Amino acid sequence: MWLPLLxxxxxxxxxLLTEIQIPxxxxxYLSIAVLAALDTxxxxxxxxxxxxxxxKVFVSGFFFNIxxxxxxxxxxxxxxxxxxxxxxxxxxxxxxxxxxVIRRILLTKWSERKINS
Amino acid sequence: MKKTxxxxxxxxxxxxxxxxxxxxxxxxxxxxxDTRDVWAIRQELAKEKLLHSELLSEVRILEETxxxxxxxxxxxxxxxxxxxxxxxxxEIGLTEFVGPGLTITVEPAMESIAIGxxxxxxxxxxxxxxxxxxxxxxxxxxxVDGKRIIYSSAIRDVNGNTTVNNLEVKRAxxxxxxxxxxxxxxxxxxxxxEASPIGDEFFIDNLRLAIGDPVNDVIVSAFDQSVSNEFxxxxxxxx
Numbered sequence: 001m002w003l004p005l006l007x008x009x010x011x012x013x014x015x016l017l018t019e020i021q022i023p024x025x026x027x028x029y030l031s032i033a034v035l036a037a038l039d040t041x042x043x044x045x046x047x048x049x050x051x052x053x054x055x056k057v058f059v060s061g062f063f064f065n066i067x068x069x070x071x072x073x074x075x076x077x078x079x080x081x082x083x084x085x086x087x088x089x090x091x092x093x094x095x096x097x098x099x100x101v102i103r104r105i106l107l108t109k110w111s112e113r114k115i116n117s
Numbered sequence: 118m119k120k121t122x123x124x125x126x127x128x129x130x131x132x133x134x135x136x137x138x139x140x141x142x143x144x145x146x147x148x149x150x151d152t153r154d155v156w157a158i159r160q161e162l163a164k165e166k167l168l169h170s171e172l173l174s175e176v177r178i179l180e181e182t183x184x185x186x187x188x189x190x191x192x193x194x195x196x197x198x199x200x201x202x203x204x205x206x207x208e209i210g211l212t213e214f215v216g217p218g219l220t221i222t223v224e225p226a227m228e229s230i231a232i233g234x235x236x237x238x239x240x241x242x243x244x245x246x247x248x249x250x251x252x253x254x255x256x257x258x259x260x261v262d263g264k265r266i267i268y269s270s271a272i273r274d275v276n277g278n279t280t281v282n283n284l285e286v287k288r289a290x291x292x293x294x295x296x297x298x299x300x301x302x303x304x305x306x307x308x309x310x311e312a313s314p315i316g317d318e319f320f321i322d323n324l325r326l327a328i329g330d331p332v333n334d335v336i337v338s339a340f341d342q343s344v345s346n347e348f349x350x351x352x353x354x355x356x
Contacts, residue, residue: 002125003123003124003126003127004123004126004127004130006127006133007126007127007128007129007130007134008130008131008133008134009134010131010134011130011131011132011134011135011136011137011138012134012135012137012138013134013138014131014134014135014138015134015136015137015138015139015141015142016138016141016142019142019196020139020142021139021142021146022139022143022168024143027140027144029142030136030140030143031140033136034133034136034137034140037129037133037136038133039127040129041126041133043131044126045347048122051217053122055121055122055125056303058125058129059125059129062129062132080267110132
């Protein structure tokens with residue numbers, strides 16, 4: 001349970017301590033990549049809770065989503081259309097849906113446990 | 118099975134955390150690029166050098182004062198203090214200034230007299246503009262029609278009359294005495310005033326600005342009113 005949290009803390013501290021900065025032009029790519037990663041992450045948690053988790057789907061989804069989002073942003077920059085907004089919208093909606101499903105599952109589990117005890 | 122899931126999540130969270138931190142770094146302290154070219158940098162360097170030399174000369178003056186204090190403290194501390202007071206009075210403009218400078222005469226424009234136009238008093242705005250122009254060229258002491266300009270001098274319109282230090286400035290012609298540090302400065306100021314468009318501004322008001330030649334002994338009168346002091350308090354004796 002604590003291992004993923006440790007990973008998050010480790011990643012954040014690694015990023016903060018190395019003080020890596022990316023050029024301003026690539027900022028939108030990174031932000032969209034972060035969103036894609038978060039989306040995949042919550043999708044994975046939901047799948048795990050619904051017991052439909054698949055390793056391959058999760059890992060491939062993580063990298064594929066990030067790449068797709070970055071590609072959309074890239075295309076948008078070159079076409080002069082803010083295509084990254086489409087990615088932000090899609091990921092945002094999915095993020096909310098996933099979190100809602102996770103909440104419901106956890107609530108159901110919690111109430112079941114209460115009834116049992 | 119469960120363990121591999123945790124390891125996968127840990128790895129993904131590590132990447133997410135790293136990306137978040139990098140994004141945070143980028144947003145919080147954006148890297149500002151130095152886009153100045155060599156000339157811009159040289160100009161800034163020149164500005165800093167000027168400041169440097171000004172500070173050095175100030176330090177020298179202060180060191181001289183402390184040296185004087187140290188020398189005189191055994192003989193007569195009162196004399197040293199009086200010296201400082203005199204120096205401060207000189208700086209603020211409470212004493213007469215005698216030194217290099219030039220005299221500017223504001224007189225009615227001949228053309229206006231010829232066609233019979235009335236010559237009005239100089240307006241406060243025009244006078245302020247002239248004083249600013251003079252100060253821009255490093256004037257040490259300025260008086261307008263015998264009224265010394267100090268840090269708190271007010272040039273304004275009182276009941277339709279232009280006043281300096283609350284004293285009326287007479288109608289043209291009147292003189293403005295300007296004191297500077299060296300004769301070279303006076304020459305420079307003469308040239309700069311001749312070249313500046315301020316003369317044209319005077320002509321619009323039917324006045325003419327006659328800038329006298331730089332001389333070695335211009336007399337700028339002292340400020341003869343009391344200076345109000347809001348911030349310094351006298352220390353009671355014996356403390």
